[in-house]
Amino acid sequence: MKNPNHKNLLSDGRHYDLLNKRVIDDIPFYIQQATKHGDPMLELACGTGRVTIPLAESGINITGIDISESMLSHAQAKTKKKKVTIEWIKADCRDFKLNEKFNLIIFPFNTIAILEDLKSVESCFLCVRNHLNDNGRFIIDFFNPQLDILTKDPNECDVIAKYSDPDGKGIIIVAESHFYDAASQISRVKNYYMIGNQKEVGVDFNMRIFYPQELDALIRYNGFTIEDKYGNYDETPFISESPKQLIVCCKSET
Numbered sequence: 239m240k241n242p243n244h245k246n247l248l249s250d251g252r253h254y255d256l257l258n259k260r261v262i263d264d265i266p267f268y269i270q271q272a273t274k275h276g277d278p279m280l281e282l283a284c285g286t287g288r289v290t291i292p293l294a295e296s297g298i299n300i301t302g303i304d305i306s307e308s309m310l311s312h313a314q315a316k317t318k319k320k321k322v323t324i325e326w327i328k329a330d331c332r333d334f335k336l337n338e339k340f341n342l343i344i345f346p347f348n349t350i351a352i353l354e355d356l357k358s359v360e361s362c363f364l365c366v367r368n369h370l371n372d373n374g375r376f377i378i379d380f381f382n383p384q385l386d387i388l389t390k391d392p393n394e395c396d397v398i399a400k401y402s403d404p405d406g407k408g409i410i411i412v413a414e415s416h417f418y419d420a421a422s423q424i425s426r427v428k429n430y431y432m433i434g435n436q437k438e439v440g441v442d443f444n445m446r447i448f449y450p451q452e453l454d455a456l457i458r459y460n461g462f463t464i465e466d467k468y469g470n471y472d473e474t475p476f477i478s479e480s481p482k483q484l485i486v487c488c489k490s491e492t
């Protein structure tokens with residue numbers, strides 16, 4: 239593939255949105271949670287505003303932080319076309335200080351997987367505590383890890399999306415392979431992009447895997463009390479077969 243930008247598709251907001259255009263089932267859940275717990279709301283690692291923008295459109299006062307300039311500028315450009323106001327802030331979710339506290343802080347779409355080590359988890363959760371009102375809620379959405387999927391042959395490559403290139407270069411096929419390192423609980427993901435018969439290797443990324451009891455313990459030992467743990471966006475209880483770990487927590491009393 240000749241266009242070198244394709245190597246960075248993951249941080250190109252246009253490609254991110256096309257890759258994830260079918261992911262919308264979490265949005266009604268967050269609107270429902272905002273109805274229960276109120277705003278202002280903060281989204282950690284908001285990316286292109288996939289969640290942030292529809293929540294703002296439903297009347298929620300929401301701020302988004304993300305570490306990536308390019309994802310935020312795409313989010314900003316999308317916001318300009320809508321009748322909403324959203325504060326977009328470039329910040330690292332492991333180390334941020336904003337001039338506001340929130341009634342709801344959300345960490346959607348498995349993005350807690352960026353917290354690869356204990357120090358990152360502790361510093362992120364401390365920032366969340368510092369920015370949460372006393373009666374506020376923190377919501378984490380992470381999948382329920384399945385060992386057979388994690389330990390799949392790393393030489394096997396699965397197609398995860400097909401979409402039209404926003405620069406008009408044809409259909410893009412995105413495929414992934416995973417290598418799971420059980421000691422660090424990190425799944426190393428390799429991306430491949432194909433247009434026509436040309437294949438390009440994308441930027442690799444890591445996903446830290448959080449098992450159910452471990453995630454609950456991390457939340458508890460970092461000053462939060464788990465109020466609800468759902469297995470999916472329909473708020474059914476978390477069980478072994480659940481696709482998701484959807485955890486609603488509040489600050490523990492000190």
Ligand SMILES: C[S@@+](CC[C@H](N)C(=O)[O-])C[C@H]1O[C@@H](n2cnc3c(N)ncnc32)[C@H](O)[C@@H]1O
Binds near residue numbers: 283285286288
């Ligand atoms: C999978 S996307 C999720 C975007 C959005 N929350 C959603 O649900 O579509 C992950 C996002 O995390 C951001 N990110 C990665 N490391 C980060 C960090 N340390 N602090 C803040 N954002 C980070 C990336 O720039 C990217 O936009």
